[in-house]
Amino acid sequence: MSDAATYVGEPFDDKLVDRKLVLWYFLAAVTFFAVSLLGGLLMALQLVRWNPLQGIELLSPGRWRMIHTNAIAYGWLANAFLGSLHWAIPRLTLRPVANKALSWFIFGAWQFVVLATAVGILLGEAQGLEWGETPVWIDPLALVGLFLVAVNFMAPIAQARGPLYVTLWYFMAAFVWTFLTYAMGNLLPEYWVSGTSGGAIAGLFIHDLVGLFVTPLGWGLMYYFVPILLKKPIWSHGLSLVGFWGLAFFYPLNGIHHFLYTPIPMFLQYGAVIATVAVELVVTTVVINFFGTIWGSGRAVVTNLPIRWFYTGMVFYFITCLQCAMQVTLTFQALIHFTDWVVGHAHLVMFGVFSFWLIGIMTYLIPRLVGCDWYSRELCEWHYWLSAGGLLVMFVDLGLAGMFQGYFWASLLPWDVSVDGSQPFWIVRLFAGLAIIGGQLCFFYNLYRTLTASRGATAHV
Amino acid sequence: MSNSVLADSNASQSTRLRRWVTGGLAIAILIPSLWGFGSKFVEFIALYRGDADGAFAISPIVNYLLASFGFLCLFGWATFHGMFRDIEAPKYAMLETERQLDAGATGGLSASVGVGCASTVRLALADKPPVAPIA
Numbered sequence: 296m297s298d299a300a301t302y303v304g305e306p307f308d309d310k311l312v313d314r315k316l317v318l319w320y321f322l323a324a325v326t327f328f329a330v331s332l333l334g335g336l337l338m339a340l341q342l343v344r345w346n347p348l349q350g351i352e353l354l355s356p357g358r359w360r361m362i363h364t365n366a367i368a369y370g371w372l373a374n375a376f377l378g379s380l381h382w383a384i385p386r387l388t389l390r391p392v393a394n395k396a397l398s399w400f401i402f403g404a405w406q407f408v409v410l411a412t413a414v415g416i417l418l419g420e421a422q423g424l425e426w427g428e429t430p431v432w433i434d435p436l437a438l439v440g441l442f443l444v445a446v447n448f449m450a451p452i453a454q455a456r457g458p459l460y461v462t463l464w465y466f467m468a469a470f471v472w473t474f475l476t477y478a479m480g481n482l483l484p485e486y487w488v489s490g491t492s493g494g495a496i497a498g499l500f501i502h503d504l505v506g507l508f509v510t511p512l513g514w515g516l517m518y519y520f521v522p523i524l525l526k527k528p529i530w531s532h533g534l535s536l537v538g539f540w541g542l543a544f545f546y547p548l549n550g551i552h553h554f555l556y557t558p559i560p561m562f563l564q565y566g567a568v569i570a571t572v573a574v575e576l577v578v579t580t581v582v583i584n585f586f587g588t589i590w591g592s593g594r595a596v597v598t599n600l601p602i603r604w605f606y607t608g609m610v611f612y613f614i615t616c617l618q619c620a621m622q623v624t625l626t627f628q629a630l631i632h633f634t635d636w637v638v639g640h641a642h643l644v645m646f647g648v649f650s651f652w653l654i655g656i657m658t659y660l661i662p663r664l665v666g667c668d669w670y671s672r673e674l675c676e677w678h679y680w681l682s683a684g685g686l687l688v689m690f691v692d693l694g695l696a697g698m699f700q701g702y703f704w705a706s707l708l709p710w711d712v713s714v715d716g717s718q719p720f721w722i723v724r725l726f727a728g729l730a731i732i733g734g735q736l737c738f739f740y741n742l743y744r745t746l747t748a749s750r751g752a753t754a755h756v
Numbered sequence: 757m758s759n760s761v762l763a764d765s766n767a768s769q770s771t772r773l774r775r776w777v778t779g780g781l782a783i784a785i786l787i788p789s790l791w792g793f794g795s796k797f798v799e800f801i802a803l804y805r806g807d808a809d810g811a812f813a814i815s816p817i818v819n820y821l822l823a824s825f826g827f828l829c830l831f832g833w834a835t836f837h838g839m840f841r842d843i844e845a846p847k848y849a850m851l852e853t854e855r856q857l858d859a860g861a862t863g864g865l866s867a868s869v870g871v872g873c874a875s876t877v878r879l880a881l882a883d884k885p886p887v888a889p890i891a
Binding site for chain 1: 799817823824840842846848849850853854857
């Protein structure tokens, strides 16, 4: 277990960072993470024909699946990002956020948005947009929330003098992109753009949610936490800016690649294919930069647990982007479209990359937030190995399942044959998922015991 | 011929060569790119005009152009405001800021990761071993 994940009792300026708020964001994130895991487990059980909630309409698998994805995107990732931003931005700019009361208001409002989304989905009010199933009446509230987030964080960034560190570039872009992406996906197809055109917008929304909300925040945080944990600067700041501007110009057109072989004009589909391959080149510059940074300190991956989470996520990120560059080719897409390959890909991105990074950040920050060390170092190790091992098995398993399903469908056999043929893969996926859940249970228990212990410890902050 | 005249002559030849290479590359890259973009744009207009439902292709294109144009403006603004002048400076300043925050010395810090003290910070870091042990 890492020394870097232990509490070293450094002095800290409480006026800069609201530690209590960061901790509350993390606790909210972890709570929704648990809900999402439960949703995933129920879906896995449904696929192996053992649904414990059979016949209960409110808890039907289709609704649980949406709870699973929405809780991850808006409950887990968004809360964990907001907590991390409340730590990183004031420390990078040496200025607190615009208004601390506003921060607390946003915290409360965001939990309301996520909870209302869950209730709305369970009651059958889901909007017909993948990963944007938030009921339509919540969309304006969520947009106001995102706008307030941007105002609150942009104030300290705008006051920063001189050339900006790359993290702040990523954050600034994310605040603008997230607002625009959410508005585009949730409002345009609902009210103005219908039919195939709405489908094209939905494609942009799904992918931009990953590339323009999660990715810039994730990479921005990595550019901040990796150097301070390794205690050395990023290998090339210039290259990091190439990565940022490459993302800005190449990413927005990618989303159409979700709808290859549809009535969307082919030149738009080709454009998406080329833009996706171009993004892979941008990704390569980012990955080279981070591996250049750790060059000569490779042992940190063994000794430093947050760094291990970060770099495992980066390897998964490279794999997932490489997959992306392959699977957007028309030939490959014909095989894997609508199959479990895509599900494996999505799990690698959302859990293997961004969740790993956020868990690494929490592993590093929680001792600093609560003022005492993790309750158990062994549980931290179990958390890592069960998560990484379980995910790897799930990813390979779903990739294989996807290819089998693709060939079943291409051979024009009855649908049932492909479902029966998928059973062995879905059973393996269930156990891989149980391993992941086991890892998170270690984390939750460790966190609970750490928080309990921290109450008795003398806060040295 | 004196050494300085020789050096000037070599520098002038080198500049000329660089201009030729840059110009050649610009032509080799820009002409096919513009031709490709232009022909696709013509195809797009034809689709828009010829097909009753062709207008739907406009929405993703407009989305992309709007987003990209905003970032093109931001890129121009950043360039003219010297954001890329001393391009490696912020990474040293950020680390130094963190070091001082952890040491509790926030009082003396005045700005951000892009502060003008970057060169001082770099010198300070240069005194340290390149790979600090994980503490």
